[in-house]
Amino acid sequence: MTTETRLRIAMQKSGRLSDDTQSLLKRCGLKLNVTDRRLLAHVSNMPVDIMRVRSSDIPGLVMDGVCDLGIVGDNTLEEAALERQLMSSKAEYIKTSPLNFGGCRLSIAMPEEFDYRGVDSLNGLRFATTYPQLLKRFAAENGINVDFCMLNGSVEVAPRVGLADGICDLVSTGSTLEANGLKEVEIIFRSTASLIQTVEQLSPEKQTILDTLLPRIQGVMKAKESKYIMLHAPKNRIDEVSALMPGKETPTILPLAGRDDLVAVHVVATETIFWETMEALKSLGCNSILVMPIEKMMG
Numbered sequence: 001m002t003t004e005t006r007l008r009i010a011m012q013k014s015g016r017l018s019d020d021t022q023s024l025l026k027r028c029g030l031k032l033n034v035t036d037r038r039l040l041a042h043v044s045n046m047p048v049d050i051m052r053v054r055s056s057d058i059p060g061l062v063m064d065g066v067c068d069l070g071i072v073g074d075n076t077l078e079e080a081a082l083e084r085q086l087m088s089s090k091a092e093y094i095k096t097s098p099l100n101f102g103g104c105r106l107s108i109a110m111p112e113e114f115d116y117r118g119v120d121s122l123n124g125l126r127f128a129t130t131y132p133q134l135l136k137r138f139a140a141e142n143g144i145n146v147d148f149c150m151l152n153g154s155v156e157v158a159p160r161v162g163l164a165d166g167i168c169d170l171v172s173t174g175s176t177l178e179a180n181g182l183k184e185v186e187i188i189f190r191s192t193a194s195l196i197q198t199v200e201q202l203s204p205e206k207q208t209i210l211d212t213l214l215p216r217i218q219g220v221m222k223a224k225e226s227k228y229i230m231l232h233a234p235k236n237r238i239d240e241v242s243a244l245m246p247g248k249e250t251p252t253i254l255p256l257a258g259r260d261d262l263v264a265v266h267v268v269a270t271e272t273i274f275w276e277t278m279e280a281l282k283s284l285g286c287n288s289i290l291v292m293p294i295e296k297m298m299g
């Protein structure tokens with residue numbers, strides 16, 4: 001088979017998205033042999049090649065049609081699109097599917113002692129950032145002027161060493177900000193990872209592979225969010241028990257040998273099950289409550 005018939009997917013080589021991306025592809029049934037040095041990994045059981053690169057290179061590779069698909073953070077994608085538009089380079093892509101990992105936000109953060117009184121108090125200040133285009137767009141939308149200096153990592157250190165007044169960087173738990181004496185003052189962009197696709201027409205062979213892959217990706221994501229719940233419930237409280245299940249599908253109700261008062265209830269819940277739900281079920285008289293992960297889901 002020639003390389004033109006193999007679907008080429010770009011993913012981050014190492015970093016915040018690489019483990020989740022690799023595990024998504026593996027759970028979709030792709031057998032990949034990823035070793036640190038192999039930058040173009042062959043999938044042995046499907047006509048797919050995985051190109052392992054820096055995440056900041058992924059948007060360009062897909063926009064230029066070098067890779068058919070890419071898995072990248074929306075933040076990196078939007079920044080690259082804005083920068084390419086500025087340079088009149090190809091900046092188009094298809095957002096094929098949002099993915100349920102890599103959740104973070106791009107925020108402006110200032111030293112804790114900074115007297116923040118709304119966006120206007122950022123006017124004329126200088127920010128260290130990896131995302132100058134997103135920062136400039138935010139400034140323009142809010143009618144303020146900002147200056148910036150580029151840093152590709154350890155951005156949080158910039159205010160302390162006098163490089164900038166504040167920062168514009170990614171936040172998830174907020175612990176890096178806290179450890180560096182910074183406070184988040186504005187969220188300017190919310191991001192997750194996404195599967196993106198080139199705007200160039202795929203060959204029929206590649207389209208067929210994508211048509212197989214996409215429902216699998218959806219199935220893996222749905223399974224990750226869903227749980228299979230089994231419990232014993234008092235027969236006369238089934239309606240209340242059913243109402244408690246988050247994002248429930250129709251429950252299966254089964255008789256229990258030798259028990260007229262109890263039934264077994266099996267249900268797939270498509271949202272997070274909190275301890276509070278379990279406690280509420282127990283207070284309705286349910287017992288033997290099991291919440292189990294689901295490996296795959298389809299249909």
Ligand SMILES: Nc1ncnc2c1ncn2[C@@H]1O[C@H](COP(=O)(O)OP(=O)(O)OP(=O)(O)O)[C@@H](O)[C@H]1O
Nearest residue numbers: 015016017054055056073076102103104170171172
């Ligand atoms: N703290 C975080 N929590 C969750 N997701 C994050 C976090 N930091 C970054 N991300 C997401 O993961 C992506 C990759 O981040 P990472 O720090 O691994 O690479 P990078 O240094 O931005 O890029 P490169 O691969 O080009 O060196 C980010 O673009 C963002 O979408």
Ligand SMILES: O=P(O)(O)OC[C@H]1O[C@H](OP(=O)(O)OP(=O)(O)O)[C@H](O)[C@@H]1O
Nearest residue numbers: 153154169170171172173174175176177
């Ligand atoms: O809110 P938190 O959970 O603390 O996460 C935020 C940090 O994570 C990212 O950096 P990363 O750890 O990926 O390091 P890097 O600078 O090498 O990219 C981001 O640039 C922040 O520094």
Ligand SMILES: [Mg+2]
Nearest residue numbers: 015016153170
């Ligand atoms: Mg990083």
